[in-house]
Amino acid sequence: MEDMRIYQIDISGQVVESEIAPFSLPGLKINPDENGDSIITVKTDQSGLIGLIRHLHALGFELLSINILN
Amino acid sequence: MEPFVLTTKLHQPSPLIRGIHRQRLVTRLNQGLLAGRSLTLVSAPAGFGKTTCVSEWIEQLDLPVAWLSLEPADDDPARFFLYFIAALQKINSSLENELKRLLEPGQLFPTQSVFTILLQNIHRFEFRFLLVLDDFQNIQEKTIIEFLEMLVENSPPQLHLVILTREDPLIPLARLRANNQMTEIRAEDLRFSNDETRDFFSKTMGVTLAEEDLRMLDHRIEGWAAGLQLVGLSIYGRENPSQFISNLRGTQRHILSYLTEEVLNHQSIEVQKFLIETSLLDKMCAELCDAVTGRMDSKVLLDHLFSANLFLVPLDDHQQWFRYHHLFADLLRSQLNRISKQRIIQLHNNASKWFEQEGMVAEAIDQALAGEDYDRAVGLLEQHAMSFAMQGYVKTVENWMLAIPPALRSQSPRANLAFSSVYLMRGNYAESAKYLSQAEASIFQNSSADGSDNLELAALQAEWYAIQANLFNVRGNPTESLSAAEKSLQLASSEQFQILCIAYLGMGGAYRLIGNYQKLVEAYQKAIHYSRAAGNLLAEMLSSTALGLVAIQLGQLHFAYQIAIEAVDRYETSNMLPPPVAGSVYGILGLVELEWNQLDRVHNHFLKALQLNSLGGHNAGVVFAKVLMARLAQTQGKLDDATKLMNEAANLLPLGVPAWLKPEVISQQVLIYLAQNNPISAEVVLNQVPGSFLEPEKYPSELIFIAQLRVVLYYVKNGEYKGDLDLPLQLADCLITTAIQNHRLGIALEILMVLIQIQSIVGRKDAALESLSKALQLAEHEGYLRIFLDAGSEIHELLKIAQKKNLHPEITRKLLAAFSSAETISTSSAEQTGLFEPLSDRELEVLKLMSEGLTNPEIADHLIISLSTVKTHLVHIFNKLGVRNRAEAVLKAKEIGIL
Numbered sequence: 001m002e003d004m005r006i007y008q009i010d011i012s013g014q015v016v017e018s019e020i021a022p023f024s025l026p027g028l029k030i031n032p033d034e035n036g037d038s039i040i041t042v043k044t045d046q047s048g049l050i051g052l053i054r055h056l057h058a059l060g061f062e063l064l065s066i067n068i069l070n
Numbered sequence: 071m072e073p074f075v076l077t078t079k080l081h082q083p084s085p086l087i088r089g090i091h092r093q094r095l096v097t098r099l100n101q102g103l104l105a106g107r108s109l110t111l112v113s114a115p116a117g118f119g120k121t122t123c124v125s126e127w128i129e130q131l132d133l134p135v136a137w138l139s140l141e142p143a144d145d146d147p148a149r150f151f152l153y154f155i156a157a158l159q160k161i162n163s164s165l166e167n168e169l170k171r172l173l174e175p176g177q178l179f180p181t182q183s184v185f186t187i188l189l190q191n192i193h194r195f196e197f198r199f200l201l202v203l204d205d206f207q208n209i210q211e212k213t214i215i216e217f218l219e220m221l222v223e224n225s226p227p228q229l230h231l232v233i234l235t236r237e238d239p240l241i242p243l244a245r246l247r248a249n250n251q252m253t254e255i256r257a258e259d260l261r262f263s264n265d266e267t268r269d270f271f272s273k274t275m276g277v278t279l280a281e282e283d284l285r286m287l288d289h290r291i292e293g294w295a296a297g298l299q300l301v302g303l304s305i306y307g308r309e310n311p312s313q314f315i316s317n318l319r320g321t322q323r324h325i326l327s328y329l330t331e332e333v334l335n336h337q338s339i340e341v342q343k344f345l346i347e348t349s350l351l352d353k354m355c356a357e358l359c360d361a362v363t364g365r366m367d368s369k370v371l372l373d374h375l376f377s378a379n380l381f382l383v384p385l386d387d388h389q390q391w392f393r394y395h396h397l398f399a400d401l402l403r404s405q406l407n408r409i410s411k412q413r414i415i416q417l418h419n420n421a422s423k424w425f426e427q428e429g430m431v432a433e434a435i436d437q438a439l440a441g442e443d444y445d446r447a448v449g450l451l452e453q454h455a456m457s458f459a460m461q462g463y464v465k466t467v468e469n470w471m472l473a474i475p476p477a478l479r480s481q482s483p484r485a486n487l488a489f490s491s492v493y494l495m496r497g498n499y500a501e502s503a504k505y506l507s508q509a510e511a512s513i514f515q516n517s518s519a520d521g522s523d524n525l526e527l528a529a530l531q532a533e534w535y536a537i538q539a540n541l542f543n544v545r546g547n548p549t550e551s552l553s554a555a556e557k558s559l560q561l562a563s564s565e566q567f568q569i570l571c572i573a574y575l576g577m578g579g580a581y582r583l584i585g586n587y588q589k590l591v592e593a594y595q596k597a598i599h600y601s602r603a604a605g606n607l608l609a610e611m612l613s614s615t616a617l618g619l620v621a622i623q624l625g626q627l628h629f630a631y632q633i634a635i636e637a638v639d640r641y642e643t644s645n646m647l648p649p650p651v652a653g654s655v656y657g658i659l660g661l662v663e664l665e666w667n668q669l670d671r672v673h674n675h676f677l678k679a680l681q682l683n684s685l686g687g688h689n690a691g692v693v694f695a696k697v698l699m700a701r702l703a704q705t706q707g708k709l710d711d712a713t714k715l716m717n718e719a720a721n722l723l724p725l726g727v728p729a730w731l732k733p734e735v736i737s738q739q740v741l742i743y744l745a746q747n748n749p750i751s752a753e754v755v756l757n758q759v760p761g762s763f764l765e766p767e768k769y770p771s772e773l774i775f776i777a778q779l780r781v782v783l784y785y786v787k788n789g790e791y792k793g794d795l796d797l798p799l800q801l802a803d804c805l806i807t808t809a810i811q812n813h814r815l816g817i818a819l820e821i822l823m824v825l826i827q828i829q830s831i832v833g834r835k836d837a838a839l840e841s842l843s844k845a846l847q848l849a850e851h852e853g854y855l856r857i858f859l860d861a862g863s864e865i866h867e868l869l870k871i872a873q874k875k876n877l878h879p880e881i882t883r884k885l886l887a888a889f890s891s892a893e894t895i896s897t898s899s900a901e902q903t904g905l906f907e908p909l910s911d912r913e914l915e916v917l918k919l920m921s922e923g924l925t926n927p928e929i930a931d932h933l934i935i936s937l938s939t940v941k942t943h944l945v946h947i948f949n950k951l952g953v954r955n956r957a958e959a960v961l962k963a964k965e966i967g968i969l
Contacts (some may be wrong), residue, residue, distance in 0.1 A: 022242030
């Protein structure tokens, strides 16, 4: 069983790395897409993912989608 | 009464799955501890064995452990900090007295001060310890998260924090991770390896599995602790475990409910029923289970479940209290549909009654609400809401209130009155008024022919009017307030001390606004009397503060001092939690000492006032203390500090303060602006209040008049005064005469001081000298010094003339001496006390006895305190003075002049 997966989280609006990277496992990346939204790529497990989503929610970001990359 | 059961929350669990050793995890955790890391984070979904792993680890450690299991209801700062402090006290009992103060948070949660004090206390631990926060995913409240963030940032070397959570906490941990300051155990680490699974089945469950079965199990369950345990329970005694294992399919959740069902069906019908029915209890003991289910054999059943490893988690060392493992409880609750709704409600109500009987009121209310027995919940709240809220659990009580349907809520006058009263005492007037109006309808419309009910109703009305009287004062409406207070006194019987003290408190406030000083003193003295009879320490502190402040205005410094000393004594010897405004009586002490020019003591007392009032979260109390600190800062020439404090005070005004306090704030603001050569801002502040020299009858307070007169003085001093001087001077004369006639000497003196300066500057030297002579006469008896010193050079010059003319020679000589040393006294004392955290009165006593050569036991005897308390005081003294031993402490104390 592989607990750690690479997740791609799409968020409405611009996310600043310093706002969320301290709350996540290392290696988190943020890329803007053509619509001005943000794509977060992070390698983490279930509890890390849930914690990160809760943090994004607390910051007021709208969650658009979550996908597993590998 | 301690409202929440502590012991079960703080129980350090023994490993849930007994007999399993996960050496690789223990080794990793130990390495982290040895490397001096400050945090261990165990983050994984439910059922991964987080608690078991950590409890196995700490069982073999030789360190004190504070364990705190968190529930959703603990996501309330008051409750969280109560448990947090209780957990620390469990391993270090000497913390108790100091930290109790933190347990009294109010509507204005003083986050920063609580953080600082907690951190200071952790830094004082003389040993390394572990603090385990289990089920941390239940905490989302910002205040609590911020506190832990600060704890992690500061990482006191004594503390190793362990967080167990189902999801990564909202604490920024990247820096700790990057600096290798944190041990992290995650889902992949917690999964059982093949070897561990084999060990677990053979050693713990007593089942030997074939290698192929093990591989299959590993494939299906993926080393998930809860799943493995359920498989163990399911295949125990089964003929063909291989088949059972190969039949396990689907998602984790699916397997889990399948296995739980299996395990349940393995049990007798009786046991199944017991498990499901008791699943609605968050914690259980045999007696409670008997009461809830109506059985007589719960003890036997619980023992059976425990020894069969059926997910029963002990909550204490004696195996009296248990809970079900969270996952198991969830699944049991999902089976509750097997029984009727009626039965469920009955179970809740049985539980509620049992908890009430046992004095566990919070649980009784929770269960009554869960069972939708709102009458019962309201009844319990009526009895206990006041006491809960007075102890700081305002949020908890409010949540209970909100769970009751609105129609029922407003029908409960007593609960509403209790709330209104709690908020009044805490200085949250808007909330108080809200609950008071909710109570109104039922109190004044219900009438009953029954005589006893009428008495009951009269008491409710009396209480309603008593609170109303206080609220009218806040709105600056003394006439209405008086009439409400009088109605309350008519309705209340002579034994209803609680109501009487609040009514007299309101009456005193009204007379204070009207300016009837004789009646005011009478009312407040009665308020103090009845507060004591009722055991209402908070009302006693409020009345004492008010009376003390008025006594200062009356120029009765000794009387004010005596009232404050008595109040301080009552507060310090009471074993109750300190009431929110307790700090203000220290403020009175300081104010009198300021007038007596004992600046070194003033600083300590004002600081204590600010600390206690901030901790108490009483808005008016905080504003008052900040005004006091600003006054001292200005006296010491620290204008920037004074300005900052006054800005902070002014920002708190919109939260609601009683009417008497606003003039105090404005008056101090004006003083500071004038000292900064900014008369325009002073006038802007003064324009907020009605009244001018032309309409003196409209003055809300003489303090405002004095402030305006100071503005006049400022312009006169700078040769910029343009208007007619006679008008303000005549009015000042007039007010002085009235004040003296009414024995309000403090006010008379303040006006005189300004008047003398104006007279002197405009060349009316004879009039000035005459006024000075009057002031000296008024001041002599009560020992006033500071008010002359603050008035500065004009007074200084006049005093020299007064000395030549032999006017009031004694006080004149004292004042001249004080003038010549004023500069040095104020600066040096500021430095002395500014460098160190001030010693408490008790610590000063201990220090003094120590300097006289008394041993610790002798000091303990002398002060009638325990030896360990003496030692605690010593540790604090050493810390505050920055010394290591008694000799150094005495030396240092003498050096800085506190001995």
